[in-house]
Amino acid sequence: xxxxxxxxxxxxVSEGASLELRCNYSYGATPYLxxxxxxxxxxxQLLLKYFSGDTLVQGIKGFEAEFxxxxxxxxxxxxxxxxxxxxxxFCAVGAGAAGNKLTFGGGTRVLVKP
Amino acid sequence: DADVTxxxxxxxxxxxxxxxxxxxQTKGHDRMYWYRQDPGLGxxxxxxxxxxxxxxxxxISDGYSVSRQAQAKFSLSLxxxxxxxxxxYFCATSDSAGVTYEQFFGPGTRLTVx
Numbered sequence: 014x015x016x017x018x019x020x021x022x023x024x025x026v027s028e029g030a031s032l033e034l035r036c037n038y039s040y041g042a043t044p045y046l047x048x049x050x051x052x053x054x055x056x057x058q059l060l061l062k063y064f065s066g067d068t069l070v071q072g073i074k075g076f077e078a079e080f081x082x083x084x085x086x087x088x089x090x091x092x093x094x095x096x097x098x099x100x101x102x103f104c105a106v107g108a109g110a111a112g113n114k115l116t117f118g119g120g121t122r123v124l125v126k127p
Numbered sequence: 128d129a130d131v132t133x134x135x136x137x138x139x140x141x142x143x144x145x146x147x148x149x150x151x152q153t154k155g156h157d158r159m160y161w162y163r164q165d166p167g168l169g170x171x172x173x174x175x176x177x178x179x180x181x182x183x184x185x186x187i188s189d190g191y192s193v194s195r196q197a198q199a200k201f202s203l204s205l206x207x208x209x210x211x212x213x214x215x216y217f218c219a220t221s222d223s224a225g226v227t228y229e230q231f232f233g234p235g236t237r238l239t240v241x
Contacts, residue, residue, distance in 0.1 A: 017169075019169075022167065049232075054234075055235075056131070056217060056233050057232040058232075062228065062229065064228070107228060113177075113221055113228065113230075114175065114185075115172070115230060117169035117170040119167050119169045120167070120169050
């Protein structure tokens with residue numbers, strides 16, 4: 014069975030600084046990988062996804078992620094965070110038909126200092 | 128207007144009560160999902176339905192049941208609620224004919240079982 018680990022429960026970053034969120038997965042086949050963001054009181058919104066091809070994936074809101082098969086990782090990055098990036102971020106791996114069954118990591122809560 | 132709606136948004140109930148959470152979508156998607164979110168555990172899949180006549184258990188289905196009344200409606204029931212079912216519940220949809228494999232989430236229902 015697939016699994017996802019997000020080692021950092023909380024991260025605090027200053028506004029304007031760079032951000033990197035870690036994600037490690039376990040899955041026996043080629044993974045479908047996703048990053049979702051959950052703003053306070055909101056549902057989840059897809060930031061970006063990886064299925065195949067270029068291992069550096071660009072998403073919305075200035076985020077990008079890099080798939081590294083050798084490290085079983087799919088880390089999320091943003092060069093310069095904004096106060097509105099304060100949220101909880103979830104990494105997920107998709108299995109089953111077309112990756113429709115998602116397994117989520119525990120999430121990383123990002124706090125942004127002024 | 129929201130594409131995936133959930134009712135109620137908040138619910139407080141007592142142990143042993145039957146409760147139903149409802150999900151409706153206007154996206155025209157054939158696949159629907161129910162997840163629960165607990166702090167530190169991310170989202171876990173309760174049930175999923177690939178069409179009206181296809182309903183499947185997820186990883187934590189015990190104590191829950193579902194009904195797919197129509198393509199656009201997917202309800203989650205707790206027959207006899209217990210306190211450890213206190214959580215944030217999300218409905219999601221996806222399109223089997225789509226190429227993005229993205230799941231679209233509702234705003235969530237916060238359920239408290241006393």
